Amino acid sequence: MTGKRLDSVRRLRWFTDxxxxxxxxxxxxxxxxxWEWTMHNERIPVREYEKLADMWRPKARCMRQWARLAGExxxxxxxxxxxxxxxxxxxxxxxxxxxxxxxxxxRDLVREYVEACREFGLKVGLYYSLMDWHHPDGMRAASDPxxxxxxxxxxxxxxxxxxxxxxxxDILWYDNAWPKLADGGWKPERLNAMVxxxxxxxxxxxxxxxxxxxxxxxxxxxxxxxxxAWEACMTMNGAWGYVPSAIDWVSIRxxxxxxxxxxxxxxxLLLNIGPKADGSVPGEAAExxxxxxxxxxxxxxxxxxxxxxxxxxxxxxxxxWTLKGKTAYFWASRWPDTGExxxxxxxxxxxxxTLLTTGKPVHVEQVxxxxxxxxxxxxxxxxxxxxPVIKIECATRPSMPMDWSYEDVGxxx
Numbered sequence: 570m571t572g573k574r575l576d577s578v579r580r581l582r583w584f585t586d587x588x589x590x591x592x593x594x595x596x597x598x599x600x601x602x603x604w605e606w607t608m609h610n611e612r613i614p615v616r617e618y619e620k621l622a623d624m625w626r627p628k629a630r631c632m633r634q635w636a637r638l639a640g641e642x643x644x645x646x647x648x649x650x651x652x653x654x655x656x657x658x659x660x661x662x663x664x665x666x667x668x669x670x671x672x673x674x675x676r677d678l679v680r681e682y683v684e685a686c687r688e689f690g691l692k693v694g695l696y697y698s699l700m701d702w703h704h705p706d707g708m709r710a711a712s713d714p715x716x717x718x719x720x721x722x723x724x725x726x727x728x729x730x731x732x733x734x735x736x737x738x739d740i741l742w743y744d745n746a747w748p749k750l751a752d753g754g755w756k757p758e759r760l761n762a763m764v765x766x767x768x769x770x771x772x773x774x775x776x777x778x779x780x781x782x783x784x785x786x787x788x789x790x791x792x793x794x795x796x797x798a799w800e801a802c803m804t805m806n807g808a809w810g811y812v813p814s815a816i817d818w819v820s821i822r823x824x825x826x827x828x829x830x831x832x833x834x835x836x837x838l839l840l841n842i843g844p845k846a847d848g849s850v851p852g853e854a855a856e857x858x859x860x861x862x863x864x865x866x867x868x869x870x871x872x873x874x875x876x877x878x879x880x881x882x883x884x885x886x887x888x889x890w891t892l893k894g895k896t897a898y899f900w901a902s903r904w905p906d907t908g909e910x911x912x913x914x915x916x917x918x919x920x921x922x923t924l925l926t927t928g929k930p931v932h933v934e935q936v937x938x939x940x941x942x943x944x945x946x947x948x949x950x951x952x953x954x955x956x957p958v959i960k961i962e963c964a965t966r967p968s969m970p971m972d973w974s975y976e977d978v979g980x981x982x
Contacts, residue, residue, distance in 0.1 A: 577782050580772055581798050583692065584740075584783070586874050587645035588832055590694070592802055592841035593635060593682075594809040596653045597621040600846040605810030608655050608702055615703055622657060622672035631848025632678075632685035638842075638850060640689045642858040643865035643872075648694030648742045648839060649682050651731055656703025660734070664726045667703060683735045694740030695731050699724055699755065699777065700747045711748035718752055725760055732767040739770070742785075743777040754778070774800075783837075790830045790838065800837040803827055805854055811843040818853050821860045821954045822902070828861075829900050832872050833879040833891050864953045868925050871898035871958050881968035885912065897967045898925070899959040904949040910959070915940035917967030926950045926957040 598605045600621055608618050632649075639647055652658050660679035661670035669678045679695070686693045701707035704723060709716035732738060741764055746755050757778035764771060773781035783798040790801040805824070806815035824840065831838040842854045865872065871891050882890040887910060888901040895917075901910070915938060922931035922942055932944040942959060951957040961967065 577798075580770055581782060584646075584772055584800075584837065585798060585835075587692070588837055588873050588876075589642075589644045589828060590646040590648060590692075590800070590837065590839045591635065591639040591642070591644045592696075592809075592839045593647060593649040593844065594653065594841060595844050595848070596650055596659070596810070597625060597655055597657050598653070599811045599844060600625060602811050602813045602846075604808055604812060605653055605655075605843075607810075618655070618703075619667070622667060625669075625673035625846065627674055627678070627846065627848040629676075630681050630685065631844070632682040633688065634848070634850060635682075635842065635844065636685040636689040636691055638855060638858055639691055642862040643869060644691070644840075646692035646694055646739060647682075647686055648696050648740055649679070650696040650698070651679050652697055652701075652727065654698045654700045654702055654745060656701040656707065658727065660730065662727060662730055664723055664730065665704075679731070680735060683738075692739040693735070693737070694742055695738055696742040696744060697728055697731060698744045700745035708748065710750050712751050714752035717750035721750060721752075721755065724755075725763065728760065728764060729767070732764050732771070737770070738768050740772045740774070741768075742774050746776060746778050786836075790827050790834075790836070792834055792836055798836075800839050801827070801831055802839045802841065804841045804843075805857065806843075808843055809841055811845050811851065813845075813851075818857070821857055821864070822956060824857060824861050825864060825900075825954055825956050826902075828872060829889060829891060832876045833889070835876070835878060860953050864951070864956070867951075868956075868958045870925065870960070871900065881966075881970065883914065883969040883971050892967075895963045895966050897961045897963065899961060901957045901959065904955065904957060905945075906947050908945050908947055909941060909943045910945065911942075912940040912969065914938050914969050914971075915967065916969065917963040917965050919967075920962045920964055922962070923960045924950065924957060925960050931959060 594605050598607050601607050651660060658668035661677040662668045670676055683693050706716040706720035710720040755778050761773055774783055774785050775781055776785060783800055784793040786793050786801045792799045806818045808815050827838050842850055844850055877892045879890045879892045887903045888899055891898045919933050919935060922933050924931055927950050931942050934941040949955050
């Protein structure tokens with residue numbers, strides 16, 4: 570393992586154990602409630618859009634609500650949009666007056682966010698969009714080398730401020746390194762070398778033009794590259810920014826399945842909330858996240874820490890798996906009313922089984938390759954999401970190899 574790769578593995582230890590984080594898309598667009606790309610999609614002129622900066626009046630220290638909710642949900646870190654594509658900086662920047670301290674809010678919103686994260690014991694992540702619809706060189710940089718140089722210097726300066734003014738920052742989450750700069754590109758190696766000088770332990774995602782520490786699949790919970798750390802960023806209603814009319818909210822069970830899939834595949838889940846303009850969390854989001862937190866309080870053992878790939882454990886029509894060494898966790902998505910679950914092709918001597926949901930032991934019987942889990946409650950024991958988890962501890966690493974054949978096991982002589 571090379572020195573650079575070893576350093577990345579060390580930096581990533583807390584991240585891979587954390588598993589679950591909160592993404593926060595919040596900016597001027599939150600006042601419009603028509604997606605975070607409204608300025609672009611509706612072709613709103615810069616001067617017209619700028620008026621939103623003076624109208625914005627978020628509640629004082631509203632980020633404490635987000636951080637408290639993240640902690641109650643079982644999330645271990647947060648990532649907030651310090652600057653989205655609209656170009657408005659949520660911190661007190663010396664690079665531009667188009668920022669929260671000098672316009673409507675009248676204060677440094679990034680500082681309030683960082684303080685809230687630390688108050689509630691959460692790792693701090695900052696999102697920075699390299700694309701900028703407001704900056705006069707933001708689009709010209711694609712064809713004008715002088716504009717490209719100015720825009721890159723502006724962007725480097727903004728990132729330098731974020732990495733210099735708020736103490737330790739745990740994640741720098743870039744987005745949209747566009748356009749391609751006319752004078753030779755973004756020079757992300759130089760940019761990130763600066764970041765690491767300022768923040769030696771920081772994690773950097775892969776969206777500045779170099780792979781850095783982790784990948785960021787968007788809209789799907791699947792790894793982009795085998796053997797590499799990754800984090801799926803997902804919405805709860807199809808929108809990143811606040812949209813009051815969005816009705817396609819994911820269910821609690823769907824959020825848990827995102828988490829299980831991420832954990833079983835060695836990844837993280839960064840789940841987005843789009844706060845309202847005043848900073849309050851939409852009720853639909855808060856309701857779901859609090860329920861997920863109640864579920865995790867009982868079942869978090871199956872989720873956090875080092876989780877192994879579940880390639881050797883087949884999907885059952887009654888549920889799916891996470892795995893830690895010799896211990897398998899069966900996430901039951903369909904609960905039988907017969908008091909037992911039966912698994913075929915189960916390889917591995919079971920030492921004991923426990924229903925994590927209640928803490929009570931489960932009676933185990935193994936007959937050949939069949940595993941019988943008996944004495945289960947007839948009614949689904951998980952009142953939160955109807956997803957109980959059974960912990961199955963084995964003497965050796967368990968497996969359930971896929972086998973399309975059917976072999977007579979002697980029933981009926």
